[in-house]
Amino acid sequence: MTEAVTTPPAPPAPVVDGENARRRGWGWLLLIPGMLWLAIFFLFPTVQLFFTSLYDPSGSFERGYAMTWHVANYADAIIDTSNLFLRSFMYAAITTFVCLLLAYPLAYAIAFKSGRWKNVMLVLVIAPFFTSFLLRTLSWRAILSDRGPVTSFLQTIAILPDDGRLLATPVAVIAGLVYNFLPFMTLPLYASLDKVDHRLIEAAGDLYSSPFTGFRTVTFPLSLPGVVSGTLLTFIPASGDYINAELLGTPKQYMIGNRIQAAFLTERNYPLAASLSIILMVVVVLMVIVYVRRAGTEELV
Amino acid sequence: MTESTTGSSGAAGKDLRLEGVTKRFGDFVAVDDLTLTVPQGSFFALLGPSGCGKTTTLRMVAGLDEPTTGRVLIGDEDITDLRPYKRPVNTVFQSYALFPHLTVFDNVAFGPRRRGVKDYQQKTRDMLKLVQLEPYARRKPAQLSGGQQQRVALGRALINEPGVLLLDEPLGALDLKLRRQMQIELKRIQTEIGITFVHVTHDQEEAMTMADTIAVMNAGVIEQLGAPGDLYENPETTFVANFLGQSNLIMADVMDTSGRTVVVDCHGQQVGVESTRSHTSEGRGWLGVRPEKIFASPAGLENHDGSNVLTGGRVSDVSFVGVSTQYLVRMPWGQELMVFEQNTGQRAAFKNGDEVDLAWSRAHAFLLDADQDAQAGMMTPEADT
Numbered sequence: 001m002t003e004a005v006t007t008p009p010a011p012p013a014p015v016v017d018g019e020n021a022r023r024r025g026w027g028w029l030l031l032i033p034g035m036l037w038l039a040i041f042f043l044f045p046t047v048q049l050f051f052t053s054l055y056d057p058s059g060s061f062e063r064g065y066a067m068t069w070h071v072a073n074y075a076d077a078i079i080d081t082s083n084l085f086l087r088s089f090m091y092a093a094i095t096t097f098v099c100l101l102l103a104y105p106l107a108y109a110i111a112f113k114s115g116r117w118k119n120v121m122l123v124l125v126i127a128p129f130f131t132s133f134l135l136r137t138l139s140w141r142a143i144l145s146d147r148g149p150v151t152s153f154l155q156t157i158a159i160l161p162d163d164g165r166l167l168a169t170p171v172a173v174i175a176g177l178v179y180n181f182l183p184f185m186t187l188p189l190y191a192s193l194d195k196v197d198h199r200l201i202e203a204a205g206d207l208y209s210s211p212f213t214g215f216r217t218v219t220f221p222l223s224l225p226g227v228v229s230g231t232l233l234t235f236i237p238a239s240g241d242y243i244n245a246e247l248l249g250t251p252k253q254y255m256i257g258n259r260i261q262a263a264f265l266t267e268r269n270y271p272l273a274a275s276l277s278i279i280l281m282v283v284v285v286l287m288v289i290v291y292v293r294r295a296g297t298e299e300l301v
Numbered sequence: 302m303t304e305s306t307t308g309s310s311g312a313a314g315k316d317l318r319l320e321g322v323t324k325r326f327g328d329f330v331a332v333d334d335l336t337l338t339v340p341q342g343s344f345f346a347l348l349g350p351s352g353c354g355k356t357t358t359l360r361m362v363a364g365l366d367e368p369t370t371g372r373v374l375i376g377d378e379d380i381t382d383l384r385p386y387k388r389p390v391n392t393v394f395q396s397y398a399l400f401p402h403l404t405v406f407d408n409v410a411f412g413p414r415r416r417g418v419k420d421y422q423q424k425t426r427d428m429l430k431l432v433q434l435e436p437y438a439r440r441k442p443a444q445l446s447g448g449q450q451q452r453v454a455l456g457r458a459l460i461n462e463p464g465v466l467l468l469d470e471p472l473g474a475l476d477l478k479l480r481r482q483m484q485i486e487l488k489r490i491q492t493e494i495g496i497t498f499v500h501v502t503h504d505q506e507e508a509m510t511m512a513d514t515i516a517v518m519n520a521g522v523i524e525q526l527g528a529p530g531d532l533y534e535n536p537e538t539t540f541v542a543n544f545l546g547q548s549n550l551i552m553a554d555v556m557d558t559s560g561r562t563v564v565v566d567c568h569g570q571q572v573g574v575e576s577t578r579s580h581t582s583e584g585r586g587w588l589g590v591r592p593e594k595i596f597a598s599p600a601g602l603e604n605h606d607g608s609n610v611l612t613g614g615r616v617s618d619v620s621f622v623g624v625s626t627q628y629l630v631r632m633p634w635g636q637e638l639m640v641f642e643q644n645t646g647q648r649a650a651f652k653n654g655d656e657v658d659l660a661w662s663r664a665h666a667f668l669l670d671a672d673q674d675a676q677a678g679m680m681t682p683e684a685d686t
């Protein structure tokens with residue numbers, strides 16, 4: 001402004017929350033049922049698990065365990081299974097990445113292009129949940145079997161050698177994981193894409209953005225909350241999964257979940273199983289914290 | 302991104318033209334066969350009530366809506382089918398449409414960066430200073446007041462110095478003082494850079510003070526287009542007469558249209574209207590006079606040579622509004638006419654029940670077609686701005 005020699009005073013720093021937090025008061029009452037639930041079914045078992053991980057490993061299921069604060073359980077567990085941890089996180093990371101590649105266009109199409117088919121498409125996304133998870137994973141054995149159509153096709157176009165196979169390979173395990181976790185990626189992505197105000201995309205177009213540039217600078221950044229929650233909802237359960245490795249792979253593809261399951265149910269080595277579980281939990285939580293920090297969710301709208 | 306935009310070239314012959322543009326949504330006609338030329342570098346105001354198709358018209362110029370029929374041209378270039386991002390047109394959206402994930406600075410810098418402008422940072426800082434938002438550069442739009450957001454929207458479009466700038470009620474959320482300031486500023490920018498402004502507003506005062514040309518729009522068509530003074534002094538429809546300012550409309554019979562003055566009969570009293578201001582020829586018509594053009598005097602006391610006079614009025618309401626006093630005068634045929642009188646202090650004010658004669662100069666009345674609704678374009682309370 002020409003006559004605006006009087007510069008406006010520096011504005012106070014924006015207050016994000018704080019004030020509002022103090023006014024919640026009664027809202028806490030609403031938290032009680034959930035808190036109770038968490039205390040009984042999460043906190044208590046976790047504490048129990050933690051103690052179990054420190055039992056004397058020379059005990060057994062039949063004779064009972066002595067609580068000896070046997071920290072060495074953890075060292076044993078890590079030495080025993082470090083390659084399984086690595087494999088689990090690698091499989092889970094690949095699964096998450098492939099899910100993102102598949103789910104993003106799908107969620108985008110549902111949110112922006114499906115018109116009146118939107119609800120139908122959403123139902124189709126969750127339709128697999130109507131049948132058993134086990135059954136669906138088992139049917140992937142048929143799909144990927146050595147004489148099955150997928151293998152034959154890949155052999156015909158020479159992507160796979162003639163004696164090559166899919167079943168019992170990492171490809172099969174990851175394919176199963178991707179298939180099983182795809183809806184967990186698609187739904188959060190859809191939710192945040194659907195919230196993107198169409199007028200913002202128009203504004204980007206008005207400001208010299210081609211459709212692709214508009215996507216890169218406006219739509220995608222606005223969908224980041226969905227990307228973050230979708231990747232978490234995929235990565236976390238995938239890294240602890242054992243069904244896919246068991247049904248579609250061999251011990252060579254086993255993940256940390258398989259080892260925990262065997263320690264608990266077959267070997268009945270509870271201290272080992274418990275310390276493995278705790279390690280998995282801590283590592284995943286640490287990874288999530290680093291990831292969410294880097295993605296800066298608090299900055300996102 | 303695209304460099305096909307010319308920006309402000311200053312070259313003549315970049316008029317914005319709409320030719321027979323119609324927009325239908327299903328059966329509903331939002332804009333009806335609109336033809337209009339906005340000369341390059343002019344300040345053009347689109348004025349009209351809510352829902353008359355102003356935003357739709359702008360969206361077709363910006364390329365966000367496609368006309369059902371008709372063409373949009375800038376100069377000789379037909380841009381009807383050009384994608385929005387290739388048009389030398391920017392919009393200040395009615396809903397602001399600020400990018401919530403970007404800071405104020407990045408919002409304003411958005412256009413220049415897409416176009417690969419080298420010194421976009423300096424340009425952005427200059428623009429933020431212009432819209433008085435420098436201290437807020439690092440904030441997100443959600444942390445701004447409505448008026449501040451509106452100024453971000455303004456800066457984000459202005460910084461591109463487009464050939465045509467479309468402003469969809471850009472000042473609606475500002476308080477009166479800031480609004481006046483921004484009006485002056487907008488006008489200054491417009492004359493300085495020579496951008497064509499198409500400015501949509503509800504505020505007739507804003508339109509009249511800023512625009513070179515005003516188009517009054519109603520139900521998808523332009524009722525009348527012209528310089529602010531012409532539109533106000535010589536409206537062609539009852540809608541314009543009522544929508545721009547206020548008018549007294551009196552039913553009259555047209556007696557004689559032969560001379561330079563058209564003679565009409567108003568409930569038994571004869572008055573004249575200049576023929577250039579008569580927009581009907583025979584039968585009946587609406588005789589229009591603006592309330593501030595009427596001079597009220599005590600009944601029978603003054604000589605009104607050369608003026609039109611209506612006698613037999615009786616003051617029925619007096620309201621004092623500071624600079625002026627507004628009277629309602631009940632005429633013998635029952636109608637109440639508005640009369641505004643400046644508070645010069647020369648004369649004592651009338652009181653309720655006083656008998657008065659009403660007089661006005663011939664050059665100040667206008668005559669409209671009687672088929673129109675005399676209430677058309679009146680401000681309903683909720684549409685009042």
Ligand SMILES: Nc1ncnc2c1ncn2[C@@H]1O[C@H](COP(=O)(O)OP(=O)(O)OP(=O)(O)O)[C@@H](O)[C@H]1O
Nearest residue numbers: 326329331349350351352353354355356357358395
């Ligand atoms: N996408 C659409 N589908 C159907 N009808 C629409 C659509 N967009 C606008 N309309 C209708 O077209 C008419 C004109 O709308 P427009 O937004 O141009 O009004 P406006 O003059 O800008 O009004 P305001 O001053 O309230 O902003 C309205 O009656 C509106 O309901």
Ligand SMILES: [Mg+2]
Nearest residue numbers: 355356395469
């Ligand atoms: Mg509008």
